[in-house]
Amino acid sequence: MLRIDPIIVQARRLRLRRLVPQAVSRRVRRLLAVVRRQWRRSLQFRVVGITLLLSAALVLAFSYTVASLISNSVLQNKIDQSKTMVDLGAEYATRELTGFTQADDPSLPPALRNVVTQLYGSTNNQQAQVIMLRRSGGLSAVWPPRKSAQVMNEPQVSAIRPLVVGARPGTYKQIATLDIGDGLQKYLVMGTPVAVGTEPIELYYVIPLKTEDELVRFTGAVVTGTGIALVALLALIAAMMTRLVVTPVRVAARTAQRLSAGLLDQRMVVRGEDDLARLAAAFNQMAANLQRQIVRLEEMSRLQRRFTSDVSHELRTPLTTVRMAADLLFASRDEFDPAAARSAELLQAELDRFESLLTDLLEISRFDAGFAALDAEPTDLVAVVRRVTDQLAALAERCKVELKAVVPDTEIIAEVDPRRVERVLRNLVGNAVEHGEGRPVIVTLAADASAAAVTVRDHGVGLKPGEEKLVFNRFWRADPSRARQTGGTGLGLSISLEDARLHGGWLEAWGAPGKGAQFRLTLPTRSGDRLVSSPLRLVPDDARADETALIGEAP
Known part of the structure; x- marks a missing residue:
């Protein structure tokens, strides 16, 4: 049976771990290069991108503000209701426990259980919990009649107890994330001291915020979805509006390229009477003027080349005749007087130059006409x-x-x-x-x-x-x-x-x-x-x- 060396396997794994980030990095760089190229070349891409970024920032700030206001409003409303309930519960407990003056009174625990039961029944929330703690003697709590798995234990009560202990008389609130049998949830903990004889008793309400938390999450999801849809809609509107402006510009660019390539009959389509229509009309007028001027210059150039070629060819015959006469005079210059001999020499030299000029003009005319051929x-x-x-x-x-x-x-x-x-x-x-x-x-x-x-x-x-x-x-x-x-x-x-x-x-x-x-x-x-x-x-x-x-x- 073939056995692979563990060292080789580990080396391959390490190499694969290095190659994967490199491949991802190359793809990211290629994507960024494509985005930069589009950003430089496409006006529509830039406008849509800027609109998308600005609208996303604006919608994000607006969504955060709206979600925060709704969340704070829902929570504050729950706090106000709970504070009223705690105040009424504290008054009821004080009234029911007024006759107890000793902390070790054996009838005090049943009375506490009875008070808690009554308070629990008045909460109108089966998920809430009412707790009464005696400040001395450890955990002396009266729990509502619920399942044991869904009540607070001693460490949880000890965690919220500093809320009231040592505080001034009054109602206090605290929002905590606790696990009371149903997983981690947010709870509103309200507490207040209740004076019973020489020993104050602490009254707590542990109220779940599941409904409010779900409402806040739903509101956040709705605001987020609405914001995303709004950003997409704004990007679509920006793309459509930019397209109305960019399309004529692109058409003008393509038409200009065709004009520069020699297709002088290319024109833009004029639609409507707006600014873009006037731009297209002005462009077409400019193209028509350029076409007339170019055609005129080409005609003049053609006539000039034809004139040069015709004159050069026509001069060949008289030049040949003059050359024959000049050669005869140049050959007989020794028989002339010095002035006539010098004239014959000058005539010969100027005829050589004239013939060279005529040859060059004919060669230039062949180049201009495109008839020059290479015999390589x-x-x-x-x-x-x-x-x-x-x-x-x-x-x-x-x-x-x-x-x-x-x-x-x-x-x-x-x-x-x-x-x-x-x-x-x-x-x-x-x-x-x-x-x-x-x-x-x-x-x-x-x-x-x-x-x-x-x-x-x-x-x-x-x-x-x-x-x-x-x-x-x-x-x-x-x-x-x-x-x-x-x-x-x-x-x-x-x-x-x-x-x-x-x-x-x-x-x-x-x-x-x-x-x-x-x-x-x-x-x-x-x-x-x-x-x-x-x-x-x-x-x-x-x-x-x-x-x-x-x-x-x-x-």
Whole structure:
């Protein structure tokens, strides 16, 4: 027969005892979390909760006051009736025992029993008890003719005896919980001294308060039940009234969400002429105005995009003709006089810039129309970075800027559109060389398991606070008066940002006045993946070191 070790059983019991409170605690925490979440999110829940708490406190105070008043009134009425009965009983006992002058008179006990019997018969309460005690000689009591199991014993009588002993003449009361054969009940004990010769005799009435106690409990139960029903009714009324106000607000919130999602034809239903109806009408009017304005702006934007696209396409034909004539003049410039030769060179340069601007406008129009497509293929980004730096080496030499590429020794393969990535890097490196102020420009490439990043760092004039977002706006320039070497169109960074977004990547900028700027291009290594981090920091290490030094020097 298998026998379980008692130590193992005890350990399991102790573990179960620990796990049960933990499980209860987790459930309580989850319940509290749900309540807190509802309290934050639901206006109706807050209103009903506050109404429930306040009404519960008010009903509790009212119920306690009413129950106390009823209880005190019932008890005081019983005390007044019993006091009158005790006074009459004391007068009757004094009158019947007036002839006894000696405490040891042998006829005194029968007389006491007779007096108690008469008094007991006049109580009109079969549950009451009448007791007469002689102050000397221990317990000398005359009990009513009842069952022995339902009369007070000597310890119980001794417990109530100090009520009268040593007190001034008069009637005294005491409420006690006693067990006189019927279990613990509340009794009203009334006592008064009765002078008989030289020895006072104590007269007691022990009156049960069962009926009054049941009445008080019934009243308390009725008041409690009524209070609970009233609190529930108030909570229901608060929920219904709050719902009348919260429902239109919720409808307005849902309608606003649909409007923000682009469903501009959504409206609220207007019922009646009250404040909520006026709110719904005003909301609908606002939505209609917004719809008109948005439609108008969309139409203007569509016309603008169409105008840009049409003009760009229409300019292609005359530009081709002008280009052919300009190429002919540029090829024959040696036969012209110096002024005409210089004009041919300027015409060629401006035509190059105009053609570049036209190409950028066509590219922007494709992005705006949503026709831009990504031709992703596995590409070695190390080769792309080196190709871009080699192409811009001549520009860096003219600007007297040292152009340096920091790339890994191994290949970094990513699924990208090489033409677009190369165009982004040309824009970033070209701008860095233009704004490098003759200081080095560093291009850094790094990758991790999910992303590849390229940073272009220059040490030129930098960017003012807030300009790191403006640099990607179309035709925006940090310094309009600044001379340019490459004659940019002002659309390069805008197109670069769209190219990065088309890859599902990031194009970000950092800059500080006098500390230069750094642009970071982050692309997923697998097409369609979502970026969560970048292998390279946006803020350069040297700039972070300077900030740390300044913080350390601060008082």
